[in-house]
Amino acid sequence: MRLLTRYLLTELAKGYLLAALALAALFFIFGVVREIDNLGEGSYRLYHAAWYVGMTSFNTLLELLPFVAFLGGLLALSNLARRQEMLVMSSAGLPISHGVRASALASGSLALLALILGEWLAPPLYKEAELQRMLLKSGSAELLQGGGFWVRGDQWYLKAQRLGAGKDPESVLILEFTPDGPLKRYYRAASAEILTSGHWALKEVESREFATGGSVLRRSPLQEWTPPSSVTPLAGGASDSVREDAPGRIQPLPLASLSLSQLSARVSALRADKLPADDAELLFWQRLLAPFGVVAMGLLIMPLIFGDLRSGNFGLRLAIGSGVGVGMWILGDLTGSVALLISAPAFLSAALPILLIGCASWASIRYFGRRV
Secondary structure (H helix, E strand, C coil): CHHHHHHHHHHHHHHHHHHHHHHHHHHHHHHHHHHHHHCCCCCCCHHHHHHHHHHHHHHHHHHHHHHHHHHHHHHHHHHHHHCCHHHHHHHCCCCHHHHHHHHHHHHHHHHHHHHHHHHHHHHHHHHHHHHHHHHHHHCCCCECCCCCEEEECCCEEEEEEEECCCCCEEEEEEEEECCCCCEEEEEEEEEEEECCCCCEEEEEEEEEEEECCEEEEEEEEEEEECCCCCCEEEEECCCEEECCCCCCCEEECCHHHCCHHHHHHHHHHHHHCCCCCHHHHHHHHHHHHHHHHHHHHHHCCHHHHHCCHHHCCHHHHHHHHHHHHHHHHHHHHHHHHHHHHHCCCHHHHHHHHHHHHHHHHHHHHHHHHHHC
16 A cells, blocks of 8 residues: 555656646746736846746745645546556555545645745745846846845935835935035934835934034934935835835835745734734735645545546546636635725635635545545
8 A cells, every 4th residue: 555655646746747837837928928018118128027927936836836736636636547547546445544645745745845935935036026127127227235225316325224024124324415525414223214204214313414623423212304305216125115206115015025924024013003914914824824725725636536436427527626626726816805805804814715625625535435
């Protein structure tokens, strides 16, 4: 039986790989087609669009992994059925426990991949792709390495070393110059809050003003600073950018560019500031529970493994199974959208589709386990 389990694992892994490659290629083509309307803006060209879609494909794959587990399992089982191997295994008395173990191990490896993608791989690639796309479309190709951003005014420069979870700049340096060119004043602040009026509230500020007779150093826990009305973005940062049409305002990149830990920090920061956090919280729970969804979808193929293979209706059950898998995948997206509309708890909204799939998998395993 161990040999059969290893054989099933190998076939399932092949099915997963084929499903992932097919879906990645399909969504890559769709993505490039969507980007055609943006070609010609700034220095954005077709090869930039292909690079952008390729970089964001890891985030797309993360969202598709539950369906990859289901579709890959269907592909593997259809090949086994076509070669009559499933019938031989069933006749040899393959117990359901071995099938469940093989499917759980195979889908568990995809669940581990979902964790790796969601925390360390997909978000930084998505963030880099979005940032480069924004810079290319704006006609600027400059980028601050290591994070943060620069903003330039007529006689001043502002640099934020990084941006916190709540989108507020941290480690801020502001340089103000006289019309003749010499440095007039500088501010160093531990952080800054961007107010709705467009003013910046600098926190833990150290400022120095230069004059003919020397310089004066001042320290203050809080100081307001107002940028001029005209700014030009010099470079984007690792998290956000300053828009030209809204001086002093921060325009965040999509939430998909944040890892699990960053999403958690973003939710906490937004709640502390009493700002809406529904989108960020829902995405956090969807990312966190994604591995369970992968395993649940992987186990949903159990009826195809232990159905009555002699009845000759495997093709029909394969088609029905495909429809069920697509329906379950769509259900997850619909549940999230409805949850945002009715302000349902984010955890419940993210967990409900997985719970339904898990119950369907458990029921099928129990049913066929009594028949075997």
